Amino acid sequence: xxxxxxxxxxxxxxxxxxxxxxxxxxxxxxxxxxxxxxxxxxxxxxxxxxxxxxxxxxxxxxxxxxxxxxxxxxxxxxxxxxxxxxxxxxxxxxxxxxxxxxxxxxxxxxxxxxxxxxxxxxxxxxxxxxxxxxxxxxxxxxxxxxxxxxxxxxxxxxxxxxxxxxxxxxxxxxxxxxxxxxxxxxxxxxxxxxxxxxxxxxxxxxxxxxxxxxxxxxxxxxxxxxxxxxxxxxxxxxxxxxxxxxxxxxxxxxxxxxxxxxxxxxxxxxxxxxxxxxxxxxxxxxxxxxxxxxxxxxxxxxxxxxxxxxxxxxxxxxxxxxxxxxxxxxx
Amino acid sequence: xxxxxxxxxxxxxxxxxxxxxxxxxxxxxxxxxxxxxxxxxxxxxxxxxxxxxxxxxxxxxxxxxxxxxxxxxxxxxxxxxxxxxxxxxxxxxxxxxxxxxxxxxxxxxxxxxxxxxxxxxxxxxxxxxxxxxxxxxxxxxxxxxxxxxxxxxxxxxxxxxxxxxxxxxxxxxxxxxxxxxxxxxxxxxxxxxxxxxxxxxxxxxxxxxxxxxxxxxxxxxxxxxxxxxxxxxxxxxxxxxxxxxxxxxxxxxxxxxxxxxxxxxxxxxxxxxxxxxxxxxxxxxxxxxxxxxxxxxxxxxxxxxxxxxxxxxxxxxxxxxxxxxxxxxxxxxxxxxxxxxxxxxxxxxxxxxxxxxxxxxxxxxxxxxxxxxxxxxxxxxxxxxxxxxxxxxxxxxxxxxxxxxxxxxxxxxxxxxxxxxxxxxxxxxxxxxxxxxxxxxxxxxxxxxxxxxxxxxxxxxxxxxxxxxxxxxxxxxxxxxxxxxxxxxxxxxxxx
Numbered sequence: 075x076x077x078x079x080x081x082x083x084x085x086x087x088x089x090x091x092x093x094x095x096x097x098x099x100x101x102x103x104x105x106x107x108x109x110x111x112x113x114x115x116x117x118x119x120x121x122x123x124x125x126x127x128x129x130x131x132x133x134x135x136x137x138x139x140x141x142x143x144x145x146x147x148x149x150x151x152x153x154x155x156x157x158x159x160x161x162x163x164x165x166x167x168x169x170x171x172x173x174x175x176x177x178x179x180x181x182x183x184x185x186x187x188x189x190x191x192x193x194x195x196x197x198x199x200x201x202x203x204x205x206x207x208x209x210x211x212x213x214x215x216x217x218x219x220x221x222x223x224x225x226x227x228x229x230x231x232x233x234x235x236x237x238x239x240x241x242x243x244x245x246x247x248x249x250x251x252x253x254x255x256x257x258x259x260x261x262x263x264x265x266x267x268x269x270x271x272x273x274x275x276x277x278x279x280x281x282x283x284x285x286x287x288x289x290x291x292x293x294x295x296x297x298x299x300x301x302x303x304x305x306x307x308x309x310x311x312x313x314x315x316x317x318x319x320x321x322x323x324x325x326x327x328x329x330x331x332x333x334x335x336x337x338x339x340x341x342x343x344x345x346x347x348x349x350x351x352x353x354x355x356x357x358x359x360x361x362x363x364x365x366x367x368x369x370x371x372x373x374x375x376x377x378x379x380x381x382x383x384x385x386x387x388x389x390x391x392x393x394x395x396x397x398x399x400x401x402x403x404x405x
Numbered sequence: 406x407x408x409x410x411x412x413x414x415x416x417x418x419x420x421x422x423x424x425x426x427x428x429x430x431x432x433x434x435x436x437x438x439x440x441x442x443x444x445x446x447x448x449x450x451x452x453x454x455x456x457x458x459x460x461x462x463x464x465x466x467x468x469x470x471x472x473x474x475x476x477x478x479x480x481x482x483x484x485x486x487x488x489x490x491x492x493x494x495x496x497x498x499x500x501x502x503x504x505x506x507x508x509x510x511x512x513x514x515x516x517x518x519x520x521x522x523x524x525x526x527x528x529x530x531x532x533x534x535x536x537x538x539x540x541x542x543x544x545x546x547x548x549x550x551x552x553x554x555x556x557x558x559x560x561x562x563x564x565x566x567x568x569x570x571x572x573x574x575x576x577x578x579x580x581x582x583x584x585x586x587x588x589x590x591x592x593x594x595x596x597x598x599x600x601x602x603x604x605x606x607x608x609x610x611x612x613x614x615x616x617x618x619x620x621x622x623x624x625x626x627x628x629x630x631x632x633x634x635x636x637x638x639x640x641x642x643x644x645x646x647x648x649x650x651x652x653x654x655x656x657x658x659x660x661x662x663x664x665x666x667x668x669x670x671x672x673x674x675x676x677x678x679x680x681x682x683x684x685x686x687x688x689x690x691x692x693x694x695x696x697x698x699x700x701x702x703x704x705x706x707x708x709x710x711x712x713x714x715x716x717x718x719x720x721x722x723x724x725x726x727x728x729x730x731x732x733x734x735x736x737x738x739x740x741x742x743x744x745x746x747x748x749x750x751x752x753x754x755x756x757x758x759x760x761x762x763x764x765x766x767x768x769x770x771x772x773x774x775x776x777x778x779x780x781x782x783x784x785x786x787x788x789x790x791x792x793x794x795x796x797x798x799x800x801x802x803x804x805x806x807x808x809x810x811x812x813x814x815x816x817x818x819x820x821x822x823x824x825x826x827x828x829x830x831x832x833x834x835x836x837x838x839x840x841x842x843x844x845x846x847x848x849x850x851x852x853x854x855x856x857x858x859x860x861x862x863x864x865x866x867x868x869x870x871x872x873x874x875x876x877x878x879x880x881x882x883x884x885x886x887x888x889x890x891x892x893x894x895x896x897x898x899x900x901x
Contacts, residue, residue: 280750
């Protein structure tokens, strides 16, 4: 099959595929222009920084999902980790009067426990999906429900307001006028981009997602890396949870609820393939920003919140159609 | 005189420039069990696809019972004439035997529902008619492989066909199951079913068939009663007459070279204790039909066979049959059987695929310096003459031959002491085949020990010696200078 496709037709497809990486940038620019007309405040630096700040938590979860998708797997439970991990961190630190567990763990240890919670969830997913070879969709769907239930259980359905100040730092503080969470997200995205593009671990993730068996035959430790990606995904999601808690100053019992749809939308719009082996950090970031800008625009244009979901859905469909046209393949 | 059940008259079929079938004429008499044999690429599959109406001959006629075959595309008419049982099961595992037999032809109740009672009764009636004692309510997944094949045969008969083509039915069976299948085949034959039997195991031809037709290079070589055709004559017909011994170009001095690959008592799967040793610069063949265990042995050496045991060392370093990295670090390069399955990541570039086994050597702290990687890749591409628009071209866009060479590049990138290739020339064109074997030859001249797993005589020809595996054991070790007939007889397990 490959033989017939070598040559003109194929090169064209390849050319378009690289256009695909940048295809969203013009759309983004277009949206910014439209935005300027819709509302004069849209292009103000305060508003743009606002968009970035509002997107940073989502960005980390999208990065987590992208890593897992590129490795050829799937994780729906990330959204539950976004809620559960910071909740655990708060409960460990807060007194019983503040609805905590009253164990008064030091704040720094509580912070580590937030990341550890994400790592443990990732490790459980990794064990079930990679080691026991269970279907990732079903496992992580079940995990999503279990963790959601745990969050409601440990918070007894209440919102936790006694978030320690140290936890608020990431989400609520700014440095050089930009939220710390944005700096953090940028740093992590750059690190992930370097890792994926220029480190053997990153290249191994692409190889595994592209063809697990070929990767194994080339000496790549497929199971260990695949497992590690789930753990890394969990940690990133817990960090995103901490940022969200910081922004809101509280952890509600439904933090992260429904977020996974937006996460998948951003990843897919950004060109991350659901079949594995394809996608870039830059693409994922563009996907996040696109949705962030749209969200902001809809708000500024005072579109009633009832309609936002439907408009979101249409945008996702348009992005998929765009991907189909430019790459010639279904995502 | 009775008309032949099926007849091919002067049929031709070409694929591009190669003639898959060249003026083949042959006939199958009613009630006989007719064997169709030939080496890979002889034209057996093409003939089967013409006889079952899956393809049209370029010219020539197919007749059933003396009448012209149904028009191309009329599947129902073809099915009532001829049925084919393939080596890959066409059974839905979670359905019952009865459901599988009448798949998508279920008897209906009024209102459109399926008449389950009637379905079971009809299935039972068929089982009784053909003396096959299968429980029609059993799930197909609970049955053995040969029982599932019986379902397929019964399904074929239920269409009204009395002529059944069995395409390598025993390829995935063990000997006890083969015996049971054969017992059923004999009773079907007694009931008047005509069969065309395709097999790689020549012994089976002698066990169940009346007549045998030999194809070679798309031509019918002979048709003869099995009882009058000796095994030597049969093999000679399959291979063509190569009276003179194979010329051996490179003279390999065994004594001057140390043993580099030492595999002892490799077992597991169907392999029952195989030991072999290769010296530096030696080119050795490992020959055997599918299922003989050659694949498992090769994969054990490459660290890709968790089910295998054995003491394998390369230049003194131990290889764990279940750990790929141990093999790669000991110095084993591996070219797997199926390049799409295990050889390549099609979406990644030629450079990345070719350097995948040395990703730890391309930079510090695990980082990959793309300049270093591309330099290594370009050197490999030049050495192996890989044609691509550049090192960055995705390997999925290359031709089959160039893809296969990329797999070879991946294996050679680490300068292996032992190179193991499994069916390296399968699915590549003649020209690429030639250059590929030249590349292997060059690797061997530079001191790499090469093990080629194949059942293709062409691949084995340059070998210094050939181990022949049959039924999981080494049955022969043949030094260079063998006759093709002799080798094929050993491979097919029919040597005297």
